[in-house]
Amino acid sequence: MSATEQQEKQGNSLELRKKSRYEASLRLSVAPMMDWTDRHCRYFHRLLSPHARLYTEMVTSAALVRGGQLRLLEHSQQEHPVVLQLGGSEPQELAAAARHGANAGYDEINLNVGCPSDRVQSGRFGACLMREPALVGDCVKAMRDAVDVPVTVKCRIGVDDQDGYADLQHFTETMLEAGVGVLVVHARKAWLKGLSPKENREVPPLDYARVYRLKREFPALTVVINGGIATVEAVQAHLAEVDGVMLGRAAYHDPYLLAQLEHALYGAPLPTRESVLRRLQPYVEAELARGTALKHITRHLLGLYQGEPGARGFRRRLSEGAHRPGAGWALIEQALAPARVAA
Known part of the structure; x- marks a missing residue:
């Protein structure tokens, strides 16, 4: 075997291992959290859980494309599998931002359709996009055309007066048509006026049943549930209904929970x-x-x-x-x- 063939074989083996880690990480992930899940946080979380899928803080497409702030993509190779979450609503700008992320080595690009903050709404992205599923579909298509890595979406179960299941169902159908294979669903509605981002994480009631129903009605879709999940037992219970569980503040405030989940879900020894x-x-x-x-x-x-x-x-x-x-x-x-x- 020539040196070139050996290098190709090693490269293929590395890609297969990377893909295997990425697929295994589906069951457990740590949510993108502004001002928290920076590269130092992610490196620390990776030590606690070798399998968990880690997410960046949300990075706006404008910051990367118009602002040229590529330093925001910095990360360690030890963080993989790691996902870049983007915020934006302009398809071609998001496509260009996704290319930057893929070129930087991220394993997946995720579109934020769940953040309820006023600042995000003023930029016409985040949770307010749930009212515009066709636009989100266009954004996803543009991003998928631009990169080879998976493009996923993180959303809420609804916003404001979207009180029924039908709106979430329509949004999901549109995402599937756009080629989304993984949908991360925060099991709370977002109130875009009258509640702060903190209140939007606590006041709207959790509706896990709606997310379970989504998985039952769209079995080909990979569904990851998020919102108010804080124990090993709760994660295991959710995994009986959906494909994956995303932890947010529970993993940040009590990071050893990640090691306990690594032990429970993947059989890893529990470190001190x-x-x-x-x-x-x-x-x-x-x-x-x-x-x-x-x-x-x-x-x-x-x-x-x-x-x-x-x-x-x-x-x-x-x-x-x-x-x-x-x-x-x-x-x-x-x-x-x-x-x-x-x-």
Whole structure:
């Protein structure tokens, strides 16, 4: 076998492994969360769960295409499988943004049709697009034509006066016609006027049954459920009805939940919290060497000992010390001390 043939074989093998990881990640994912799921957060979450599908914060197509802010696509190879979530409503601009994402190596491009914030609405994207399924379909088609990686959609079960199942059914039919194979559904309606984004995560009632019905009526569609899911038992119960579960703030505030889910869903050994931090040390030191301030990393670690003895001391030492000039790995060692004593 020639050197070229060996390289091709190795390349094909790598692509197959990457595809296998991507497919396995379907069952568990961590939601895109603005100001939270940055590259440092994703690297940390990957240590806790080798299988989970991770999402970026939402990046607007305008920022990439008109603003040229390609730095927003930065990520580590260790994060894969990782999804770029885009926000926008102009098909050709989204297609160009999707190309940037695919060229940067993202495994999937996801279109945000679920965010209810005023800022997003003013840009005519996010949850308000649920009123315009044909436009969303055009956006998806343009993106699919532009890239070879999967293009998916994250939506709500409805917005404002869309109180029945029929609107969600029509939206889903339009997505299928556009070629969407995976639909992530936040099982709450969004109120676009009168509720803040935080209230939109809490006030509209959850309607898991509507998402289950969607899966039953569109069995060929891969349906991932999102919203208010916070325990291993809840994830397992949802997986009996749909194809995948997406966790949001529960995974951020109690990140060890990801390790527990990795153990429950994929049979992986359950690591100790301290061992996870030990594996993070080379990343922290490499980032410090390139000029990253420790506080940008440690803010994602604060919930690691959530509910455990010593958790308050762990959080306090990191919160009080990470912003100080020269703060480094030694601070994390100090933060571990209360947890070790409590254990």
